[in-house]
Amino acid sequence: MANVQVTTRQAYRRTDDYTPGKPRVELVTEDLPLPLAATSVLIKVHAVSLNYRDANIANGGNPWPVTPHGLPCNDAAGEVVAVGEGVRTFKLGDRVAPIIDTENLTGRESKRSWLAADEDGVLADYLVFSEEKLTKLPVHLDWVEACLIPCAGVTAWTSLLGIGIGKSVLIQGTGGVAMIALKLARTAGLKVILSSSSDAKLERIRQQFSNPPLLTVNYATSSQWHEEVLKLTNGAGVDLVVEIGGTQTLVKSMKCTRRGGTISQVGYLSKQNTDDLAEFLPLLIDRRINLRGIDAGSRLEQEDLCAALSATQMRFDDVIDKVYDFCQADEAIEDIWQGRQVGKLVIRIG
Numbered sequence: 001m002a003n004v005q006v007t008t009r010q011a012y013r014r015t016d017d018y019t020p021g022k023p024r025v026e027l028v029t030e031d032l033p034l035p036l037a038a039t040s041v042l043i044k045v046h047a048v049s050l051n052y053r054d055a056n057i058a059n060g061g062n063p064w065p066v067t068p069h070g071l072p073c074n075d076a077a078g079e080v081v082a083v084g085e086g087v088r089t090f091k092l093g094d095r096v097a098p099i100i101d102t103e104n105l106t107g108r109e110s111k112r113s114w115l116a117a118d119e120d121g122v123l124a125d126y127l128v129f130s131e132e133k134l135t136k137l138p139v140h141l142d143w144v145e146a147c148l149i150p151c152a153g154v155t156a157w158t159s160l161l162g163i164g165i166g167k168s169v170l171i172q173g174t175g176g177v178a179m180i181a182l183k184l185a186r187t188a189g190l191k192v193i194l195s196s197s198s199d200a201k202l203e204r205i206r207q208q209f210s211n212p213p214l215l216t217v218n219y220a221t222s223s224q225w226h227e228e229v230l231k232l233t234n235g236a237g238v239d240l241v242v243e244i245g246g247t248q249t250l251v252k253s254m255k256c257t258r259r260g261g262t263i264s265q266v267g268y269l270s271k272q273n274t275d276d277l278a279e280f281l282p283l284l285i286d287r288r289i290n291l292r293g294i295d296a297g298s299r300l301e302q303e304d305l306c307a308a309l310s311a312t313q314m315r316f317d318d319v320i321d322k323v324y325d326f327c328q329a330d331e332a333i334e335d336i337w338q339g340r341q342v343g344k345l346v347i348r349i350g
């Protein structure tokens with residue numbers, strides 16, 4: 001281990017008390033696992049971003065198993081402040097982020113271990129990770145922007161993989177994943193159709209992405225929104241859908257995907273009702289749809305995204321809604337639970 005005198009950390013642990021009005025997380029002081037193992041890295045965390053999943057877990061709603069009283073959140077950005085004697089990839093001062101499925105290094109591993117579910121998350125001022133579970137971060141992003149990379153960033157990146165310049169993509173909603181997917185898609189030269197339940201949001205985003213004009217559809221006021229997507233693609237359908245809605249939207253997404261096109265299934269926001277999937281199999285076959293599940297991505301994919309962000313100097317400052325202090329963690333979790341955000345909520349630490 002190199003330097004730094006810290007031996008304890010401040011961390012938020014879930015209370016697992018779902019009583020209305022009670023805090024969902026509490027601040028604790030706990031010992032760090034020192035001395036560092038040979039391949040471990042001690043990280044001073046500077047920012048953690050929130051995802052809907054964090055509020056869902058904190059309110060007992062996660063469909064997958066969760067460690068009791070674990071640390072929430074899976075998106076952190078920080079600085080290396082000490083390294084074990086065998087660490088080769090990182091040095092003091094490097095800007096790093098853990099990957100969110102810590103078993104998914106190359107994309108070929110069969111096991112999974114999600115931060116903030118199967119193991120502790122990242123809502124703490126110091127973290128220790130094995131070097132193989134970390135990537136370096138682009139230096140042009142500040143901490144608040146950089147912490148969006150592991151979850152929303154990597155998910156948007158893997159959703160768009162395999163589609164090239166000039167192809168068309170439908171991106172659903174204006175949440176964190178969707179907005180980063182929109183930025184990546186426009187940079188990659190794709191024809192983007194963005195859907196939202198809000199004309200005001202669509203208008204604002206059209207102004208932001210005015211050249212070439214952004215194509216948009218309101219999925220709330222137009223129940224047959226897939227027909228509008230078909231019209232915008234001369235009846236053929238889009239090459240790829242970044243599917244956010246889930247059960248309620250999937251069949252319509254298939255109807256407006258071109259024959260042989262791809263649907264990247266990212267979200268599950270709508271009410272899960274299998275009646276909505278009655279036409280699923282005939283459509284899958286007739287339209288030869290490639291339906292692929294997205295679970296964020298591997299360490300290699302996180303590295304690829306960081307390389308792309310560095311090459312393009314893409315910023316995320318325009319997708320940040322609100323920045324909280326560390327002491328406001330419970331408020332931030334409640335805000336995302338209530339869906340008050342437009343874009344990303346971030347907790348700044350130290």
Ligand SMILES: NC(=O)c1ccc[n+]([C@@H]2O[C@H](COP(=O)([O-])OP(=O)(O)OC[C@H]3O[C@@H](n4cnc5c(N)ncnc54)[C@H](OP(=O)(O)O)[C@@H]3O)[C@@H](O)[C@H]2O)c1
Pocket residue numbers: 051052053151152155172173174175176177178195196197198201219244245248249265266267268269270294295296297343
């Ligand atoms: N598979 C993965 O690896 C992965 C990773 C990250 C997130 N996710 C999932 O992806 C989904 C979105 O995550 P996020 O972090 O981007 O959420 P978010 O920031 O909370 O954004 C949610 C947005 O989705 C749109 N939306 C809501 N219901 C919809 C529906 N029925 N059809 C179409 N759009 C709808 C809304 O946009 P408008 O307000 O504009 O209508 C809403 O603002 C969640 O289900 C999340 O759990 C999955």
